[in-house]
Amino acid sequence: MTQTCTVLHLVDDTTAGGVTRVIDQMVAAAPLAACAHQRVLPVTRGRFGALPKDVDIIVSHTAISWRTLPALMALRATHPNVTLIHVEHSYTEGFVVHNVTRTRRFFGLLKIAFSLFDRVIAVSEAQADWMRRHELCSHKSLTTIPSWVDLSPFRDLTPPRGPIRTLGAIGRLDTQKGFDRLIAAFQSLPDPDLRLRIIGKGPQEKHLRQLAGTDPRIVFAGFADTPTDAYADVDAVVMPSRWEAFGLVATEALAAGRPVLCANVDGLRDHDPFGAQLIQGPSARDLVLGLRRMLDTPYSPRPAQNLRHREALSVRLWQDVFLASVADRTGALATAAE
Ligand SMILES: Nc1nc2c(ncn2[C@@H]2O[C@H](COP(=O)(O)OP(=O)(O)O[C@H]3O[C@H](CO)[C@@H](O)[C@H](O)[C@@H]3O)[C@@H](O)[C@H]2O)c(=O)[nH]1
Numbered sequence: 651m652t653q654t655c656t657v658l659h660l661v662d663d664t665t666a667g668g669v670t671r672v673i674d675q676m677v678a679a680a681p682l683a684a685c686a687h688q689r690v691l692p693v694t695r696g697r698f699g700a701l702p703k704d705v706d707i708i709v710s711h712t713a714i715s716w717r718t719l720p721a722l723m724a725l726r727a728t729h730p731n732v733t734l735i736h737v738e739h740s741y742t743e744g745f746v747v748h749n750v751t752r753t754r755r756f757f758g759l760l761k762i763a764f765s766l767f768d769r770v771i772a773v774s775e776a777q778a779d780w781m782r783r784h785e786l787c788s789h790k791s792l793t794t795i796p797s798w799v800d801l802s803p804f805r806d807l808t809p810p811r812g813p814i815r816t817l818g819a820i821g822r823l824d825t826q827k828g829f830d831r832l833i834a835a836f837q838s839l840p841d842p843d844l845r846l847r848i849i850g851k852g853p854q855e856k857h858l859r860q861l862a863g864t865d866p867r868i869v870f871a872g873f874a875d876t877p878t879d880a881y882a883d884v885d886a887v888v889m890p891s892r893w894e895a896f897g898l899v900a901t902e903a904l905a906a907g908r909p910v911l912c913a914n915v916d917g918l919r920d921h922d923p924f925g926a927q928l929i930q931g932p933s934a935r936d937l938v939l940g941l942r943r944m945l946d947t948p949y950s951p952r953p954a955q956n957l958r959h960r961e962a963l964s965v966r967l968w969q970d971v972f973l974a975s976v977a978d979r980t981g982a983l984a985t986a987a988e
């Protein structure tokens with residue numbers, strides 16, 4: 651296939667997290683490189699400045715807010731003939747529960763912002779369901795494409811043997827990730843041989859260290875040099891997130907043959923068919939019961955093939971979106987010329 655379109659990815663968060671990893675993966679994926687010439691442009695939040703002119707598709711991975719809305723409106727107004735795609739990496743049902751006081755106003759913001767784009771990408775089925783339920787964008791413009799990264803380095807890790815000894819909490823140390831809840835639940839488990847390894851950095855670190863107190867079983871390992879390093883020293887992964895659009899950590903852990911225990915929220919539910927265990931409910935007791943159940947149950951991983959299919963599906967869906975955008979645009983130009 652020859653490259654048929656030029657794609658510009660706009661990103662306003664270049665910290666080493668999920669969004670950066672997903673964009674790097676899109677640019678690196680051979681099937682996408684074969685149909686699209688992709689470039690990444692870091693922009694200031696809410697101020698995109700002058701953008702390159704020679705692009706067919708702009709994919710915005712930027713955060714939507716009332717403050718950034720004027721920049722999104724300007725983007726639409728100045729690019730009437732460019733296909734604009736928005737990938738929603740942040741907002742979910744769980745986000746609203748924990749952060750939004752005036753829900754109708756917030757949904758109004760999302761409806762206006764999404765309507766500026768030709769296509770809105772939900773990064774999980776659960777997030778797409780939420781968008782549909784609240785009619786945040788037209789059904790026609792919504793496509794679900796699970797976030798994905800190259801899982802082969804995780805598959806190469808030696809799977810843990812024997813009972814679970816070290817639990818891992820991997821990700822930004824931020825309220826979103828719920829590691830504060832995990833520390834409290836972990837402290838109720840009496841086994842002196844258990845370990846909780848917290849890997850990552852972020853604004854909640856000081857608070858988490860205070861919660862951990864002098865418990866010698868809890869280790870703060872800092873930010874791992876590579877994502878794969880984060881999994882090497884843990885037997886299982888716990889994701890007690892308050893909200894999570896998708897949760898790359900769950901797929902990485904499953905690829906690494908580690909059992910994963912996830913909160914029953916948002917995109918984390920999408921990992922259930924691939925072998926993740928869901929915590930039954932939202933309470934602290936539910937988390938303790940989930941931990942106990944994981945520690946007591948022998949783990950049998952699902953066939954690796956399932957995750958491979960999901961990766962291949964994401965690549966194919968992005969390919970379809972790029973090719974369909976070009977076809978739509980060519981059709982529109984032909985109609986305009988008649
Ligand atoms: N090198 C390194 N990488 C780390 C570390 N901790 C976490 N990471 C990597 O950082 C990424 C975190 O991704 P997510 O778990 O998906 O969370 P996020 O940064 O909050 O990402 C957002 O966008 C994602 C993509 O759509 C979503 O999946 C996610 O839910 C969230 O909305 C993973 O690939 C993980 O391996 C570390 O200590 N070191």
Ligand SMILES: O=P(O)(O)OC[C@H]1O[C@](O)(CO)[C@@H](O)[C@@H]1O
Binds near residue numbers: 717750759
């Ligand atoms: O002011 P409201 O309606 O409670 O919405 C708050 C939410 O809106 C946002 O500012 C997004 O615009 C979030 O960061 C914030 O948590």
